[in-house]
Amino acid sequence: xxxxxxxxxxxxxxxxxxxxxxxxxxxxxxxxxxxxxxxxxxxxxxxxxxxxxxxxxxxxxxxxxxxxxxxxxxxxxxxxxxxxxxxxxxxxxxxxxxxxxxxxxxxxxxxxxxxxxxxxxxxxxxxxxxxxxxx
Numbered sequence: 001x002x003x004x005x006x007x008x009x010x011x012x013x014x015x016x017x018x019x020x021x022x023x024x025x026x027x028x029x030x031x032x033x034x035x036x037x038x039x040x041x042x043x044x045x046x047x048x049x050x051x052x053x054x055x056x057x058x059x060x061x062x063x064x065x066x067x068x069x070x071x072x073x074x075x076x077x078x079x080x081x082x083x084x085x086x087x088x089x090x091x092x093x094x095x096x097x098x099x100x101x102x103x104x105x106x107x108x109x110x111x112x113x114x115x116x117x118x119x120x121x122x123x124x125x126x127x128x129x130x131x132x133x134x135x
Contacts, residue, residue, distance in 0.1 A: 003121040004041055005048040005058070005110055006084075015049045015060035019086040023065055027073075027081040034118040041068045041082045041118075048121065048129060050110070057093035058129060062086055090133035104128040 006026060008014065018024055029038050041047070045064040051057055066083035099105040105128055109119040121129070 002040070002042065002045045003048070003123060003126040004037065004045060004064075005050055005108075005119050005121055006062075007050045007052050007117045009053050010051040010055060011053065014051065015062075015086070015089065018049065018060070018062060018084065019089070021086075023083060023085045025081050026084050027071055029080070029117055031115070031117060032078075033113075034116050035078060035080055037116075037118040037120055038082060039068045039080045040120070043067050046087075046126065047084055048126070051093075055093075056096040058090060058099075058133070059093050060086070060089045090130075090135055092132075092134045094129055094132045098132055099129075102128060102132065105132075 029035055041064050043064050043066050047062040047064060048058050049060045049062055051059050062084040064082055065085040068080045068082045070077055071079040071081045100111045105125055108125055109116050
């Protein structure tokens with residue numbers, strides 16, 4: 001299974017919303033690089049949910065409930081979505097400052113490309129994030 005991180009503005013759709021809804025279609029991705037990353041998500045992959053805006057922190061884990069697929073609401077075949085199911089809240093959020101200060105995580109796209117909304121995480125990066133979160 002692969003690991004990914006997705007970003008969301010919590011005032012638009014927070015991890016708490018995902019937990020309440022249990023499952024959602026993750027859509028609205030427009031950046032070509034983020035869309036390529038999203039297109040590689042497979043059912044069962046782990047997804048870290050990161051709150052942008054004032055928070056700037058990883059807050060929870062989700063699971064891809066489907067492979068990525070073409071957005072049925074948009075005629076453009078490049079536009080992809082994926083179904084996500086809530087897994088669990090991280091015991092402690094992991095802030096962007098922690099990510100940038102960490103030897104393992106500072107090389108992630110989260111630290112290097114702040115506008116990218118969907119990105120892969122290596123297994124080592126994922127495990128380090130979990131350790132920082134106390135999970």
